[in-house]
Amino acid sequence: MKQILKDLRKDSLLLSHKCQDGNLQSVFSCLDVVWTLYDKIMNWSAEKATDPDRDFFIISKGQATLALYPVLIRKGLFSFDEVAEHIGQFDSRYCIQTDLSKFPEGGVENNAGSLGHGMPFAVGIANANKIKNSPSRVFVLCGDGEFCEGTMWESCIFASAKKLDDLCLIIDDNNSVGAMVDMGDMQKKLDAFGFDVAVINGHDTDEAEETFRTIMDNHNGRPKAVIAKTVRGYGSKTMTEHDIWFHKAPNAEELELLCKEVDEF
Amino acid sequence: MxxxxxxxxxxxxxxxxxxxxxxxxxxxxxxxxxxxxxxxxxxxxxxxxxxxxxxxxxxxxxxxxxxxxxxxxxxxxxxxxxxxxxxxxxxxxxxxxxxxxxxxxxxxxxxxxxxxxxxxxxxxxxxxxxxxxxxxxxxxxxxxxxxxxxxxxxxVSDHPNVNYDVDVEFGKANVIRTGSKATVIAVSVMLDEVMKVCADKDVTVLYYTTLEPFDHKTLAENCPSGKLLVVEPEYEGTLLYDIHKALSGRPLRIEQVAFPREIFRNYGTYDEKMEHYGLTAEAIRTKLDKLLNEE
CATH class of the missing domain: 3.40.50.970 (Thiamin diphosphate (ThDP)-binding fold, Pyr/PP domains)
Structure with a gap:
C-alpha cells in the first residue's frame, strides 16, 4: 500500500478516536478511490473549491465522511489539527455526516446522512451543468447497499434519458448487500439502464486512475459507472475480520493497534 | 388558477x-x-x-x-x-x-x-x-x-373565491374589515364563505394566503376581543401554533371551521364534502354566533 493511503487511514482513525464515532470499515473501503479522484482525476483544488466550473464530488454514502475530511486536509483545504480539535463537538462544522451549509468556502458539496439522496442530487447538478454549458463533471460515491433505495434507480433512468455523460457514479462495492438481498449483476443492470460501466479493483489506485480517465473521455451521451470492488476495513487486518468495526470508534489502545496494522499492511 | x-x-x-x-x-x-x-x-x-x-x-x-x-x-x-x-x-x-x-x-x-x-x-x-x-x-x-x-x-385550488378577490402580498395577511366583537381568520378559498356571514357583523376579518411564514404581527394587532374563529380549508388546528404564538399571554376563546382529523372515505362532489364537513357559510354563522353570544 502506498504511504499516502496509509497516512489517510491513520488520519481517519485519529479523527474517529477524537470524536468517538464513525463507520471505519466503510471509510477504509472507499478511501483509495476518493483519494484517486481528488489527486489525479478531478478538476479541483483548495484554491478553486468554489470555482463554478470545478468538478463536484458528492458523497452519497455519508457514513464514509471520515474518508472525505482526511483527503480535503491533505489537499490543503483545512488543517488536520483544526478538524481533530472540533470534529463532532457541539458547535463544530465537522459533522460525522457532511453539512454543506457550514462550508461557504467550498469543499463539502452536499449534506449526507440519509441514503438514496446523493445520487439523484448529483444527477441534478449534472443536468444543471448541461443546461448551463459548464465543463464541470460530477463524481458521486455510493454504497452498494444504497441501491436498495428506489431513488437510485429512478435517477439512473433520468441521467440516461438526459444523456448526462459528465456524470460518474462510483459504487463502493464492499459487499454490504451480501448481508441483505441479492442485487444480482450490477454491471448488467447499470448497462441496461444506459450507463457505460467499468469494474475495477477499488484498492488499486493505478487501475482506478486509468479507468476514470478512459471512461470520462468517452463523450457518447451515456452516463458513467465505476464499480469499485473493495473490502470492508481494507488496510487493517482486525477491521477486515471483525464486523463490529462497521460502527465503532477506537479507544486509545485500539487506536495504537489499528495504526500499527495500517503501517504493516 | x-x-x-x-x-x-x-x-x-x-x-x-x-x-x-x-x-x-x-x-x-x-x-x-x-x-x-x-x-x-x-x-x-x-x-x-x-x-x-x-x-x-x-x-x-x-x-x-x-x-x-x-x-x-x-x-x-x-x-x-x-x-x-x-x-x-x-x-x-x-x-x-x-x-x-x-x-x-x-x-x-x-x-x-x-x-x-x-x-x-x-x-x-x-x-x-x-x-x-x-x-x-x-x-x-x-x-x-x-x-x-x-x-x-x-x-392550487379549483374552487377560488369569486366575490372577494383582493390584492395580496407574500407573508402578509389582509385586514378585510375591522370590528370589535371577534376576529375571524379566513384562509385561502374560504374568504367568500366567511364574508357571506361577516360582511355586516361587528367583527374583524383577516385574510391569510401565506400560511408559512405566518404573519403574526397582523393578528397580534387585530384581535382586541380575544375571541377567534378560524376558517381554514385544511385539517383543524393547522394554524393553532401560530395563533398562540401571535397572541401569547392573552386569554383566548377559539372556534374552528375546518376539516376534522379523520380519514375521508366518502366520494361525491367538492360541494358535498364541504357541506358534510361543515366548511359552509351556515356552519361559520353558527360558530360565530356561539362565540359572540358568550360572555
Missing part, C-alpha cells in the same frame, strides 16, 4: 434562462409549445416525485430556479425526506405547485385527498406554504416568492 400558473410557466421558461420546469405528467397540453421548444429546461418527467425533488435540489445547487408541478399528496407526502434533507437542510430553493388541494379530487379517495399539506410543510423549518384564493392572487404570490431561495409550496 391552474391555467394562470401554466401560462406563467410558459412565459417564465421562454424569458428566464435560469428557470426550469418539471411536470409529473399533468398539464402538458397547455404548455405543449414550450415542452417542444425547450426540452432541456421544460420536461415531463413522468410519475416521479421523490427522486425528482433531489434532482431539482441539485439543479438549485447550481443556481437554477426549478419549479415542479404535480398532485399535492404525492408532492408533499411521498417526498417528505427529500424536502427535509435535500431542500430545507441544504438551504436550497425550489417551487412546488400542487393541484388537488384538500379534496379537489373528490371522487378519488384518500390517496388523492390532502388536508394535511400545510401542517406537514409548516413543520419543516425554512419551507414556505402559500394558498392563494384566486388566479390573480396565485400570480401575485408566485411572482413575489419564486426566487426567494426557499422551498416554496403553492396549493
Amino acid at each position: 391552474r391555467r394562470a400558473f401554466l401560462a406563467r410557466v410558459a412565459d417564465m421558461i421562454r424569458n428566464e434562462p435560469d428557470t426550469t420546469y418539471f411536470t409529473v405528467d399533468i398539464g402538458m397540453w397547455a404548455i405543449r409549445d414550450v415542452l417542444r421548444d425547450f426540452p432541456d429546461r421544460c420536461t415531463n418527467v413522468g410519475i416521479y416525485e421523490d427522486g425528482m425533488f433531489s434532482i431539482a435540489a441539485g439543479m438549485a445547487r447550481r443556481g437554477l430556479v426549478p419549479t415542479i408541478f404535480g398532485i399535492q399528496p404525492y408532492l408533499i407526502e411521498r417526498t417528505l425526506e427529500q424536502i427535509k434533507m435535500d431542500l430545507a437542510y441544504q438551504k436550497l430553493g425550489i417551487n412546488v405547485v400542487g393541484t388537488g388541494a384538500a379534496v379537489d379530487y373528490p371522487k378519488y379517495g384518500y390517496s388523492h385527498y390532502c388536508a394535511e399539506d400545510a401542517q406537514i410543510i409548516k413543520m419543516i423549518p425554512g419551507c414556505e406554504f402559500v394558498a392563494p384564493g384566486s388566479a390573480k392572487q396565485f400570480i401575485q404570490l408566485f411572482d413575489q416568492s419564486y426566487r426567494d431561495g426557499h422551498p416554496t409550496f403553492f396549493r
Whole structure:
C-alpha cells in the first residue's frame, strides 16, 4: 500500500478516536478511490473549491465522511489539527455526516446522512451543468447497499434519458448487500439502464486512475459507472475480520493497534 | 388558477434562462409549445416525485430556479425526506405547485385527498406554504416568492373565491374589515364563505394566503376581543401554533371551521364534502354566533 493511503487511514482513525464515532470499515473501503479522484482525476483544488466550473464530488454514502475530511486536509483545504480539535463537538462544522451549509468556502458539496439522496442530487447538478454549458463533471460515491433505495434507480433512468455523460457514479462495492438481498449483476443492470460501466479493483489506485480517465473521455451521451470492488476495513487486518468495526470508534489502545496494522499492511 | 400558473410557466421558461420546469405528467397540453421548444429546461418527467425533488435540489445547487408541478399528496407526502434533507437542510430553493388541494379530487379517495399539506410543510423549518384564493392572487404570490431561495409550496385550488378577490402580498395577511366583537381568520378559498356571514357583523376579518411564514404581527394587532374563529380549508388546528404564538399571554376563546382529523372515505362532489364537513357559510354563522353570544 502506498504511504499516502496509509497516512489517510491513520488520519481517519485519529479523527474517529477524537470524536468517538464513525463507520471505519466503510471509510477504509472507499478511501483509495476518493483519494484517486481528488489527486489525479478531478478538476479541483483548495484554491478553486468554489470555482463554478470545478468538478463536484458528492458523497452519497455519508457514513464514509471520515474518508472525505482526511483527503480535503491533505489537499490543503483545512488543517488536520483544526478538524481533530472540533470534529463532532457541539458547535463544530465537522459533522460525522457532511453539512454543506457550514462550508461557504467550498469543499463539502452536499449534506449526507440519509441514503438514496446523493445520487439523484448529483444527477441534478449534472443536468444543471448541461443546461448551463459548464465543463464541470460530477463524481458521486455510493454504497452498494444504497441501491436498495428506489431513488437510485429512478435517477439512473433520468441521467440516461438526459444523456448526462459528465456524470460518474462510483459504487463502493464492499459487499454490504451480501448481508441483505441479492442485487444480482450490477454491471448488467447499470448497462441496461444506459450507463457505460467499468469494474475495477477499488484498492488499486493505478487501475482506478486509468479507468476514470478512459471512461470520462468517452463523450457518447451515456452516463458513467465505476464499480469499485473493495473490502470492508481494507488496510487493517482486525477491521477486515471483525464486523463490529462497521460502527465503532477506537479507544486509545485500539487506536495504537489499528495504526500499527495500517503501517504493516 | 391552474391555467394562470401554466401560462406563467410558459412565459417564465421562454424569458428566464435560469428557470426550469418539471411536470409529473399533468398539464402538458397547455404548455405543449414550450415542452417542444425547450426540452432541456421544460420536461415531463413522468410519475416521479421523490427522486425528482433531489434532482431539482441539485439543479438549485447550481443556481437554477426549478419549479415542479404535480398532485399535492404525492408532492408533499411521498417526498417528505427529500424536502427535509435535500431542500430545507441544504438551504436550497425550489417551487412546488400542487393541484388537488384538500379534496379537489373528490371522487378519488384518500390517496388523492390532502388536508394535511400545510401542517406537514409548516413543520419543516425554512419551507414556505402559500394558498392563494384566486388566479390573480396565485400570480401575485408566485411572482413575489419564486426566487426567494426557499422551498416554496403553492396549493392550487379549483374552487377560488369569486366575490372577494383582493390584492395580496407574500407573508402578509389582509385586514378585510375591522370590528370589535371577534376576529375571524379566513384562509385561502374560504374568504367568500366567511364574508357571506361577516360582511355586516361587528367583527374583524383577516385574510391569510401565506400560511408559512405566518404573519403574526397582523393578528397580534387585530384581535382586541380575544375571541377567534378560524376558517381554514385544511385539517383543524393547522394554524393553532401560530395563533398562540401571535397572541401569547392573552386569554383566548377559539372556534374552528375546518376539516376534522379523520380519514375521508366518502366520494361525491367538492360541494358535498364541504357541506358534510361543515366548511359552509351556515356552519361559520353558527360558530360565530356561539362565540359572540358568550360572555
